[in-house]
Amino acid sequence: MDKKLTWRDYLVVSSLLFGLFFGVGNLIFPVHLGQLAGHNWLPAVLGFLVTGVLLPLGSVLAIAMTRAEGVFDIGKPLGKSFALVFMVLIHATIGPFFGTPRTATVSFSTGLAPFVPEKFQTVTLFGFSALFFLVAFLLSYKESHILKNIGKLLNPLFLLLLTLVFFVAFLNPLGAAAGAKATAAYAGNTSFVSGFLEGYNTMDALAGLAFGVTVVSAIRAMGVKRDGAVALVTAKAGVLSMSAVALVYFLLTLLGVQSLGAFKVSENGGVALSQVVTEYGGTFGQAFLAALITVTSLTTAVGLVAAFAQDFHKHFPKVSYHAWLALSCLMSFGAANFGLDTIITWSLPVLMFLYPLAMVLIVLSVTSKLFKRDSVVYFFTVLFTVVPAFFDMVASLPAVISQSAFGKAVVGFQNTYLPLASYSLSWLVPALVGLVLGLILHFTKSLRAVSLTKENE
Structure with a gap:
């Protein structure tokens, strides 16, 4: 007891x-x-x-x-x-x-x-x-x-x-x-x-x-x-x-x-x-x-x-x-x-790299019952988060790296193609895209499983 x-x-x-x-x-x-x-x-x-x-x-x-x-x-x-x-x-x-x-x-x-x-x-x-x-x-x-x-x-x-x-x-x-x-x-x-x-x-x-x-x-x-x-x-x-x-x-x-x-x-x-x-x-x-x-x-x-x-x-x-x-x-x-x-x-x-990963994992954990903790949802959300988070990390490194040719190339790509990069939030939109994609795949898989069950009956 x-x-x-x-x-x-x-x-x-x-x-x-x-x-x-x-x-x-x-x-x-x-x-x-x-x-x-x-x-x-x-x-x-x-x-x-x-x-x-x-x-x-x-x-x-x-x-x-x-x-x-x-x-x-x-x-x-x-x-x-x-x-x-x-x-x-x-x-x-x-x-x-x-x-x-x-x-x-x-x-x-x-x-x-x-x-x-x-x-x-x-x-x-x-x-x-x-x-x-x-x-x-x-x-x-x-x-x-x-x-x-x-x-x-x-x-x-x-x-x-x-x-x-x-x-x-x-x-x-x-x-x-x-x-x-x-x-x-x-x-x-x-x-x-x-x-x-x-x-x-x-x-x-x-x-x-x-x-x-x-x-x-x-x-x-x-x-x-x-x-x-x-x-x-x-x-x-x-x-x-x-x-x-x-x-x-x-x-x-x-x-x-x-x-x-x-x-x-x-x-x-x-x-x-x-x-x-x-x-x-x-x-x-x-x-x-x-x-x-x-x-x-x-x-x-x-x-x-x-x-x-x-x-x-x-x-x-x-x-x-x-x-x-x-x-x-x-x-x-x-x-x-x-x-x-x-x-x-x-x-x-x-922190610029780890915080976005931690944030999406926290959100996924709290809401995991809604998608039965399906690893597919986790995979695509984290995958679409990790790359822009890495870009944010490079952009915030000391000048010896962030101002190098590699650092400038990363920052230039980030500012050109990723929304909210100027706010150091370039990971946010890709993370949402990954989440939506993961949920679509999860519910599609669930519907197929239901259909197969009905056919077998």
């Missing part, structure tokens, strides 16, 4: 999901979005919420509705080989290559770096990242304790600290949102699309697929055993947690807009948030921000390294969970010391 969860149990699972999703990137990107969008902040944040909230919620629902336990199961309709490659790419991106190292580098850059002389920054980052990932390793060492460490400890502490920031900032705003100037990318009708693309940086649609195994394991540890019951708990907790994420994004974006009353547009959201908190609290405010960012970074880091270890141990069981966990932490530590700018420069092109 499944244990009947109380409303407090649902809150703990929701807190776990919130903590897994809401990392330091989620804290600083909306603030920067507000500064960039100015008075056009509302359509910009609505676009941001599509990729920053609806898609991650979709990934949680995809895990729940298909009764999957991780990203591998989401790609399985296209075959085990595709599912395994997709799983490795997702975990490498949100894990030790980009996402997990970013939790340490952003928390260092915005929290600790302002207190450290420039000549000591490199060695301090080395020591900070080593300690950071050691703590993450220890907090995720016992799988059964992850729910307690994040859902009951780190995330409530983070929310308390963030509430204090909002209370002070909105009690005495730095400026009015209505008079804030928008940058060129957010002027007119482009603000929604720009906000939509900015949401890629959260990596949460990818993370939601990867966190599935961690969430499912935590729910089962609470006494819920049946697949259907686990799916229902995941879905309910997902809606609750992502609603809270949406509210926080909304308030952070507004905070960024109001900051233009005292500051110019910053180079990134970390600088903007640091300026705002320092304006209100001075040195104490900066120390407070360092604590806030470190706590939220740890929640996400724990979830990422644990999800990496759980999924890889499941598919490569000869290597233990703890060995995969140690490898993830060591690789993340190494990548973190390349610095935040390098991580961001190379992560964006990869």
Whole structure:
């Protein structure tokens, strides 16, 4: 018999999901979005919420509705080989290559770096990242304790600290949102699309697929055993947690807009948030921000390294969970010391490629009952998505590649033949074409099967 969860149990699972999703990137990107969008902040944040909230919620629902336990199961309709490659790419991106190292580098850059002389920054980052990932390793060492460490400890502490920031900032705003100037990318009708693309940086649609195994394991540890019951708990907790994420994004974006009353547009959201908190609290405010960012970074880091270890141990069981966990932490530590700018420069092109694939797989998973999870629909939708997504990736690579003869040829072809290429959405129309083609083939095959059955009768 499944244990009947109380409303407090649902809150703990929701807190776990919130903590897994809401990392330091989620804290600083909306603030920067507000500064960039100015008075056009509302359509910009609505676009941001599509990729920053609806898609991650979709990934949680995809895990729940298909009764999957991780990203591998989401790609399985296209075959085990595709599912395994997709799983490795997702975990490498949100894990030790980009996402997990970013939790340490952003928390260092915005929290600790302002207190450290420039000549000591490199060695301090080395020591900070080593300690950071050691703590993450220890907090995720016992799988059964992850729910307690994040859902009951780190995330409530983070929310308390963030509430204090909002209370002070909105009690005495730095400026009015209505008079804030928008940058060129957010002027007119482009603000929604720009906000939509900015949401890629959260990596949460990818993370939601990867966190599935961690969430499912935590729910089962609470006494819920049946697949259907686990799916229902995941879905309910997902809606609750992502609603809270949406509210926080909304308030952070507004905070960024109001900051233009005292500051110019910053180079990134970390600088903007640091300026705002320092304006209100001075040195104490900066120390407070360092604590806030470190706590939220740890929640996400724990979830990422644990999800990496759980999924890889499941598919490569000869290597233990703890060995995969140690490898993830060591690789993340190494990548973190390349610095935040390098991580961001190379992560964006990869996200431009993986996000469209993740989006179509999430949509297909959520709606899969309508076409009986037919692999034909999956095949043509993904096939028509992967090529233009690759073009978007090439176009966003550093100049050494995007401005080469090959890069210019790809961009020229893309802009000439693919709609919405100028918005970095060249995959959207082909994906819809592939979906329609796949559905036509599916229903044609179904009608033929029905006809053959009637003839045989």
